[in-house]
Amino acid sequence: MRRLLRNPAGLLGATLVGVMVLLALIGPPIWGEAATRIDPGQINQGASSTHLLGTDALGRDLLARTLVATRLTLGLALLATLIGTMCGVLLGALPALLPRLGGRLVVAAVDILVAFPALLLAMFTAVVTGLGAQGAVLGIGVALAPTFARLTHTLTASIAGADYIAAARMLQVPRRRILTRHILPNIAEPLILNTAQAMGAALLGLSAMSFLGMGVQAPSYDWGRLLNEAFGHVYITPSVVVAPATAVALAGLGFMLLGDTFAKAAGGSRDPVGKPVTPAVAPAHDTPVPGAVLEVRDLTVALPGGVTPVRQVSLTVREGEIVGLVGESGSGKSMTAAAIGRIVPYPGLVGSARARLCGTDLNTLSDAERRKLLGSSLAMVFQDPTSSLNPALRVGSQLAEVATLHNGATRTEARVRAVERLDRVRIKRPEQVVRQYPHELSGGMRQRAVIAMGLMGTPRLIIADEPTTALDVTVQREVIKVLREVVDDTSAGALFISHDIAVVSELCDRIAVMYAGRIVEELPAGALRHARHPYTRALIGSLPDMDTDRSRPLATIPGRQPAPGDVNDGCAFADRCALATDRCSTRPELLTTTDSHAVACWEAQ
Template identity: 90%
Template sequence: MRRLLRNPTGLLGTGLIAVMIVLALIGPPIWGEAAARIDPAQINQGASGAHLLGTDALGRDLLARTLVATRLTLGLAFLATLIGTVGGVLLGALPSLLPRRAGQMVVAAVDILVAFPALLLAMFTAVVTGLGAQGAVLGIGVALAPTFARLTHTLTASIAGADYIAAARMLQVPRRRILTRHILPNIAEPLILNTAQAMGAALLGLSAMSFLGMGVQAPSYDWGRLLNEAFGHVYVTSSVVVAPATAVALAGLGFMLLGDTFAKAASTSGDPVGEPVDPAVIRAQGRPVRDAVLEVRDLTVSFPGGITPVRQVSLTVHPGEIVGLVGESGSGKSMTAAAIGQIVPYPGLAGSARTRLCGVDLDDLSDAERRKMLGSSLAMVFQDPTSSLNPALRVGGQLAEVATLHDGATKTQARARAVERLRRVRIKEPAKVVRQFPHELSGGMRQRAVIAMGLMGTPRLIIADEPTTALDVTVQREVIKVLREVVDDTQAGALFISHDIAVVSELCDRIAVMYAGRIVEELAADALHTARHPYTRALIGSLPDMDTDRSRPLTTIPGRQPSPADVGTGCAFTDRCPLATDRCRTTRPELATTVNGHAVACWEA
């Protein structure tokens, strides 16, 4: 509701519909007498002081009749929408209840009805059932039903493969109960949102049928009937159509705007409410770290509503070094990578005391210079290579685009470089692979192709955001080996993000452990056994090895980390920490460096 009232379009639609509902309630009692009063001396008169928008063929006031007709017009539109919605949902749900062949026949029938012009279908139904308000309502309801049936069937099919549906079928839950308990409640929202726009379509359709003489019949009248009666005099006194035409236009517009606003609000219902808030940061003082590929100080990412998934993160990556960023899902690892790459999704904003890439402070660059710098010096490898590669384009074309866009290479040069980069990441027959589409490659080959895409330029920093999560162990090891070889060959720095501390310890030179948006410990990978923070030790302890006692339950970390909006002033790990004290609950420990560059943020470490 707050989103609706802040949206000018939604506010306008809500206002129009509210006015129409009020007129429907008060119209007949207030203007009913004026609407029915016959005045032979004022027949077919234009606008005047006594009749602001003119009179009809019996001298009745057209403005009063339009206001009174609001109740019948909205009432009939509501009934038609109800018939179309209920009938369409039942028709769309039938395939999930019927045997397969019968269900396919229903779907085919719906497809035919959807292809048939809606107004012609409504007119045909009205002729069969009888002219008048009842036939028009049934006709419009039947015309709306195929759209709802198609939507219901599509939504039902989209969740048919969900695990909870499969579990219900495995438990031999009746199809009818699966539909009413598991399917319809989960697709109700888009159906309800579509109803507002359907109401507007029903109102316009009923007005059109009454205008054609197939809807409401005299002596009853709706807006379409008033247009029908006034049409014969429109060339003599054009004001006679102003009132009903304006009412139809405003009511239809109101329902359409309201439905569109509901749909947009639903599509962004998971977004935080409010305006973006720029994180308050103070520019770092002192000299930057020499020879660092990446230096980030006090990186913070915030979203509206007090949501801060990244809090004062500081990282340094040197040439030829791989720094691992490890932590549970939701700890802020991927958002940190997005902030470094300047791709934080709207409405989030990132700020830092200092962000330097290859010795250049990004905050001192213009937007164009920053894009060029990031495009040529930074390579990002994401978790899912399937979504990183366009399935409609060949692999070679996608790799070549990087070289042509950022380096100005010709198509021939870019293609030759794509083949060479694929060979560097140990893809066999690279000249053949460049001609293939992503779906023709295995998961490991796609991931290596994404790494090769990052190497099309001359990146000095590679950010790999959980690039091995979706791969099996064998392919995972190949990708890790390729990444290590690439870093060694190019002397680029790398930030490797993962929730798997075993993978990180095998690949990386240094490890930064992240919890609830902050770095809580940083140490050398070969010193992981000396970890001091309780969270780091808990991550290591939850990792089984060959010496783990299989007769005992696996070690787990109790509870869960707080959401980005619920991090308090003390240590965020307090509720899960066996060493927590009152000091931990009230005061947050800062990341303090001890011997050998080992840094930890814990009062009890």
Template identity: 80%
Template sequence: MRRLLRYPFGLTAAFLVASLVLLAVIGPPLFGDRAAAIHPDRINQGADGAHWSGTDALGRDLLARTLVATRLTLGLAFLATLIGTCGGVLLGALPSLLPRRAGRLVVAAVDLLVAFPALLLAMFTAVVTGLGARGAVLGIGVALAPTFARLTHTLTASVAEADYIAAARMLQVPRHRVLTRHVLPNIAEPLILNTAQAMGSALLGLSAMSFLGMGVQAPSYDWGRLLNEAFGHVYVTPAVVVAPALAVALAGLGFMLLGDAFAKAASGGAEPVGKPVAPVVTPARDAPDPHAVLEVRDLTVAFPGGVTPVRGVSLTVRSGDIVGLVGESGSGKSMTAAAIGRLVPYPGLAAAARTALCGTDLDACTPAERRALLGSSLAMVFQDPTACLNPALRVGGQLAEVAALHDGASRAEARTRAVERLGQVRIKEPAQVVRQYPHELSGGMRQRAVIAMGLMGTPRLIIADEPTTALDVTVQREVLRVLRDVVDDSGAGALFISHDIAVVSELCDRVAVMYAGRVVEELPAGALRRARHPYTRALIGSLPDMETDRSLPLTTIPGRQPSPADVGDGCPFADRCASAGERCTSLPPLVARGAGHQVACWEA
């Protein structure tokens, strides 16, 4: 609810809907007498000081009648929405309860009803069930049901393969119980969010039915009925349609906006508090390191609300080296990689004293120059290869696009290079793989295809963001070997991001350990057993080996890492550190503690 009220349209919609509900409660008692009072001497008058929206054929005040009609209009719309929602959910859930063939028939019927125009379906139902408020409510409810049925069926299918559903079926839980206890509670949120928009649709539909004479009948009246009665005089006294027309428009808009705002607020899509402000960093004045393919100094990433997931990170990656970036989830590793590749999501902003790629300062480049440099010299390999490959396109076409876009290669040249790169990452029969779709490849092959995509240019830097997390141990080793071979053969540098310090110690030449957005220790991979920072030692100590006493519990790090919004002024690891002292209330700098070894700890 707090996110909803922060969203401007959400606040407006909530105010409109609350005002309508309040008016529905107090309208008839306050304005009922005025709305019913007949004045033969004021028949069909236009707007004046006594009647702001004019009068009807009996001299009754149209503004008062519009206010009184709010209760009936909203009440009927609520009943129609209730019928449509309940009926649609039941209809959409039927395929999961019925045998397969019967379920397909239900799905086909729903598809047919969805294709049928909703208003025509409502009118047909109203004619069959009888004209009047009851027929209109049933008609609109029936017209809303197919949409909810389609949504329910789609959501049900999306969770049908979940592990908890499979476990319930294995335990022979009845179908109706699986539906009510395991499926519907997990799809309830989007159904509820769509109800607000359905309320707006029901209100507009009912008003249309009444306007056409198929809804509310005299002497009762809703907004549509008022429009129907006033329409004959609209060319003489246009003001007579203003009040009911404005009420229909505002109410429909309010419920539609409320549904949209609820959906955005529930998904975290509400606008953040405050405006994005770029971090203040003093630019570096000395020349970039000519031997480094990547040089980052004092990289900081900030989001509105004081959230700073990356704080003054400095890294150097040289040609032929693999630098490991390790730390717990939430330590800022992936955000550091995103900032280097200029992929920080909005509304985050990144700033650094220097971000140099192949000796070129990215901040000094024009957008076109930066895009060309990043596109040709930087390759990024993400954790989930399925999300990196378009499932609708063949693998070869996606790889060839890189060469065609950045190098101007022809289609034949790009395809030939794609085959070569797939062979370079040890994919068997690459000429056949280029003609396949991503879903036809195994997880390890997809990950190697993504690495091959990065090699389609001439990358000098490869950023691999946890590329082996979703793979089994055997495939992990193959992918790591491919990455090592690619670096050795091409002379590129690599930044390898992982939470597994064992993998990092085996693959990398140097290791940078991150905690709460900062690099707290940097050292050669071979010197990890001589680490000096308490956090690094705790990470290493939590790894079991062949000499670990299996009769004892596994070693863990007590406490938890602070969130990016809760990092204080002192050492962020102090609350979890057994060696913390008085000086840990101030932030320790990253200082040298030997050749190629830097530590940010007062006690190290």
């Protein structure tokens, strides 16, 4: 409701619909007598002080008749919408109940009906069932049914492969029960919300049929019937069509706007709570680190409502160095990577005291200059290679696109380079792989192909956001080895993000531990056994090894990480820490304890 009230189109639609419903309730009792009063002396008169919008052929007030007709018009439109919705849902659900051949026949019939003009289908149905309000309602209901049938079938097909559907089929649950218990409840929301737009279409369709003389018949009248009666005098007294035409237009517009707003809400769009505000970060005054590929100071990501999933993160990555960023899910690792690459989704905003890539301050560049630098010097490898590769394009064409856009290479040169890069990441038969689609590759090959895509240019920084999470341990080791070889061969820096501290300790040179949006400890990978922050030690302790006592339960970290909006001013780990004291109500700063070790903990400093 809050989103509806903040949306101008939705608010307008709700207002118009509300006014129409109110008129339907109060119209007949208030203006019913004026609408039926015959006045021979005022026949076919134009607008006047007595009759604001004129009179009809019997001298009846057109404005009063329009207001009274609101109830019948909306009632018939609602009835037609219900008929169309129910018939359409049943028709669209039939393929899930019938055998495969029967289902295909139903889908083919629905496709034919959708292709048939809706108004002609309504008119044909009305002629067959009989002219009048009943025939018009049935006609419009039949015309709406194919659209709902197509929507129902599409939504049903979208969840037909879900695991809970497969489990129900494995348990031999009857198809009818699968449909009513598992499918329809999960697709009900978009179907219900789509009825608002269907209501507007039904109202316009019924008015059109009554205007053509195939709908409501005298002595009853709706808005379309009033237009039909007034049309013969429109050139003499144009005001006679103003009231019913305006009513049809406003009511149709109201239902369409309301339905469109509901459809957007059902599609997952969410308006942010409050306006996004760029985080205020003081400029850095220290000297930039010489030779650093990446240097960020006080990197902060702010979302509306005062939520900051990343808070004053400082990182440095040098040439030929792999820095690991480790932490539990939700600690802000991926958001940090997105902030470095300037791909934080709206409405998130990024601020930093310093953000230098290859010696260039990103904060001082224009949008075009920043995109050019990031496109040529930064390569990002994401967790799921399936979402990074377009399933409709061949692997080679996707890799070649990078070289043609950012390096100005010809198609032939880009294809040769794609083969070379695939070979560099140790993909066998790269000449064949460039002609294949992503689904033809294994998970490990797709991940290496994404790494090869990042190497199509000459990146100085590689950000790998949990690239091995979805892979088995054998393929995981291959990908790690490829990434290490790429860094060694190109002298690029790399930021490796993972929640697996064992993988990070094996691959990386330095490790930064992140918790609740902040770096809480940074140390060399070789010194991990000497970690001083309780959270880092808890992560290490929860990792089983060959010496772990199998007779005892696996070590875990009690409690859970606070949500970004729930972090207070003290140490975020205090609620889960056995060493917490009253001093932890104040947040400790990340301080360097040795030349290469920094920790944010009162007990460790």
